């Protein structure tokens with residue numbers, strides 16, 4: 001009969017057809033960080049820089065299908081320091097004078113992944129290299145790469 005012709009491994013494959021897929025994951029590569037521009041000598045001392053803090057898909061992949069909301073928690077001296085972004089792009093722009101920790105809380109679209117993800121980014125406005133002169137032309141960019149891994153419930 002047909003079955004006797006199947007090798008041992010084929011029999012194993014046949015048994016797998018009925019099993020649920022397990023150990024399958026969805027991995028979303030993300031980048032989070034900031035870009036900052038010095039506004040030059042004329043700017044006020046409290047607003048010497050304009051900066052944007054963001055979470056984006058690495059290679060600019062769309063995050064909307066996975067992320068419902070990003071909350072950026074700024075230093076308490078900012079007006080309304082809790083900034084909620086409910087749609088992509090998940091970014092926030094402000095002006096300021098200094099560097100401080102920004103907590104970023106990511107809420108997912110899916111109800112299964114109900115726990116939000118907390119990321120922390122230290123805002124950077126000033127170049128590392130003391131010799132490099134302040135320039136309104138060259139922004140400071142600091143980014144971290146991460147991956148959000150979802151177990152796939154298929």
Ligand SMILES: O=C(Nc1ccc(C(=O)N2CC(c3nccs3)C2)s1)[C@@H]1CCCN1
Nearest residue numbers: 046047075077078079095096097098099100
């Ligand atoms: O920088 C730092 N903390 C900062 C907190 C707030 C900053 C800021 O930039 N801003 C508040 C907001 C203003 N709105 C109106 C007038 S100021 C613009 S900076 C620390 C201190 C030493 C090292 N890092």
